[in-house]
Amino acid sequence: MGSVQIVTTILAFAITAVAVWLAVRAVMKMVAVIRLGQPDPTRFGDKGTRTKTMLAETAGHTRMLRWSVVGAAHWFVMVGFVVLSLLVLEAYFEVVTPTGGLPLVGNWAIYGLVTEWLAILGIVSILVLIAIRLRNRPTRPGGKSRFTGSTMWQGYFVEGVILAVLIMGFVIRGFKVATDHFEYPVWAAPLSHAVGGLLPNWETGVSVAALVKIVISMTWLIVIALNVTMGVAWHRFLAFFNIFFKRDPGANVSGLGALRPMTSQGKPLDFEEADPESDQFGVAQVEQFTWKGLLDFSTCTECGRCQSQCPAWNTAKPLSPKLLVLSLRDHAYAKAPYLLAGGGKDLTGEEKATAAQLAHVDVLALAEAERPLIGTAEEGGVIDPDVLWSCTTCGACVEQCPVDIEHVDHIVDMRRYQVLIESSFPSEAGVMLRNLENKGNPWGAPQNTREDWTKGLDFEVPRVGEVDDFEYLFWVGCAGAFEDRAKKTTRAVATLLNEAGVKFAILGEGETCSGDPARRIGNEFVFQMLAQQNVETLNEAFEGREKSKRKIVATCPHCFNTLGNEYGQLGGEFEVVHHTQLLAHLVATGKLTPVQPVDGGVTYHDPCYLGRHNRVFAPPREVLGSAISGGDGASGDGGLIEMPRNSERSFCCGAGGARMWMEEKIGKRINVDRVEEAMATGARTVAVGCPFCSTMLNDGVNGKEAGEQVEVVDVASVLLRSVKPDQAPGGTDTERLSVAG
Ligand code: SF4
């Protein structure tokens, strides 16, 4: 070993020792912070599926690849990172001696070939990612950036380090070529040989270049160890765990559909026995999130995919799911020293720690602990109330997140505390909650008018109890029973079911609100009350039937989601379908025959709770396709024209998450944004599959005074027009679609 190698070896091992020590300390700190969260025993079951999903999502990049170029580039960088680790390991042999290399595999030409090409592709990919970051930088003139609010230097730093380390790999190999110590032939390592042709015959160059490579790598490790909230770097390690422990490992997208039940100490809350002085009601402090919540916040890569899809952010509201996650993460880590010293408030608001315990806690951590989780900027709040209440729970953020963060659950958990304990929520929603409690529907309509929609139909709508041999229980829903436009959909569906000979029955006055708006605004108490009542009624209606015969058809995706995905939490197991699924089946099996092509072009707006939350994308399109072609292949003028944001990436109408019952005072109205997109397709008909979407989009059209150009109408009504054109008399288009109304 020459004198240069003695120096390079000492320096390499010294900086490595410091970096490893800091990294171990950082990992211990992160584990300690994540362990501050509440228990969640549901995350450990079905380890086989969890492992399979985790491997598919990481090694296969199944979620990232939906963003094709970025996904592919990120995959090569990820693989490059693994290779990079081997090459960094190799550098430790090279600082000791210029002819050094990895034992065993180091001499294999195949190892040289694979590492050479992965490093080349890694360089190309990281340059692509840097270019994408630069092109989308928040400071570029005009346009929105998904990186707005992300810590840009961290992204550039991480990408710069990867690029530099990969380049240094070729410099090292180049010096080996130039000094005739290179093991691999030209065919296995062409770029290394080319670089070698440019470098001098300087033996020490190998060890010096290897030291530079180690210093760059260890500087990276030191920087991330000193910045435990640097998600853009830490997600490389945390993403595996976050994906493994996701809520629904077998589901297409975890964290959509049902909400998590309210829990205290890891157990679902029983409202008959729950006590706000000893049980946790929602989340009021960051440590009241579960450990998985804290792991979510730590894993965020700051990529901003969620932000780019969020309807609130895209209409100039203060909510960005990314910024919300980052605020919670930064707050958790800033407050952690106080919590780890034993600090924290009990459920009555009393400090748990003694003065002696807190004596050595940093003043900044003590100040952070005083911040309310929900509060305005003047109050020093971590999350502004306008942020919390802007969410429509549309799930676009959850759908897009490459590391499976469950934003909607966290938002609703914070709402739960605000509503149940603080009674703090947009006041206009109070009327809806009172109506739910007192009348069983958000409009406060008298219960004895629930069946009014049946008046004037030329057939009898049977009630459960009057008939036993029904195949489907038709869940009408509050909108379907009380709201004028939705009533037309209800009548259209009933007419089509009757036409197809489907045996169905309604609950009539026995039905109450499914509880969706109460649950999503955070009033779990009212939800439980309504849901329990409905589960009891439904269990009675289906008494003696096995689950496969307890079939429900619902026209409202919110009811469809709640009955199908959430009533199971309360002992109600049913087979629930959306009316578009049943209608698609009836058309496919020839029970309904469209005869009249629908002209003028049709576009379809995916309701969030039907599409993204429950993956029902094809059936409504199949129904519309059959109506447009008139069943015999004769194509209606215009056909089905997709909006740019459709299916998984559909844009919310603005009504979900109980936003239907709140005023929209900030930014552009979400429904107007969506209507503009629909109108830009040139279609005459905007088909919907949800009464709330119908209301929102109709309001949007009316607000633009565009009722003459475009018609918003349910898929069922479009089909009815095609199946029974004789039952669509004059009047406005929307009225024409009504069977008798
Ligand atoms: S659920 Fe929808 S509205 Fe709420 S934060 Fe996510 S993307 Fe935004």
Ligand code: SF4
């Ligand atoms: S999509 Fe996920 S990882 Fe990306 S910024 Fe949003 S929360 Fe973070």
